[in-house]
Amino acid sequence: MxxxxxxxxxxxxxxxxxxxxxxxxxxxxxxxxxxxxxxxxITPVEIGRVVRSAREGIGRFFDSSLFADPAFDMLLFVFLEEEEGRQVETSACYRASGVPRTTAVRWINMLLSMGMFENAPHPTDRRLTLLSLSEQARTGMRQWLGTMRPLIERMAAR
Missing domain, CATH: 1.20.5 (Single alpha-helices involved in coiled-coils or other helix-helix interfaces)
Known part of the structure; x- marks a missing residue:
């Protein structure tokens, strides 16, 4: 050395x-x-299902009209249906919104005009219209739901 x-x-x-x-x-x-x-x-779809269940369940404890948000409920419904590979008929979107049909139609038309929804004729039944999320809305839903992942992980880690 x-x-x-x-x-x-x-x-x-x-x-x-x-x-x-x-x-x-x-x-x-x-x-x-x-x-x-x-x-x-924990996927955005799973987080979306939790959010949807929570929104649907609130009516058991409070007057659900206090929490009516048809635009959000419709966006979430269509997002989840599309992620499961299902086409969404306009009538299903009405029911998912939890508001009267005339109110749902106004909201759907507004979401269409804002470019959040796209519509197309049903392939076999001309009386029906199919709704889908625009790519921008789909990306926004994925990103928003993804922002909840850290919160859920922190809760699960406790």
Missing amino acids: SDRFDIGAEPVSEGIDDRLRRIRAELEAVETLVRSEAEAR
């Missing part, structure tokens, strides 16, 4: 910097993996 400085030796600080970079990269990889596993466990 020598106390002499070797000119060809790698400075200690560079070796530490390399190790720190590797550790940071490994931590980022683990963080990404944990985040993707959490996202896989």
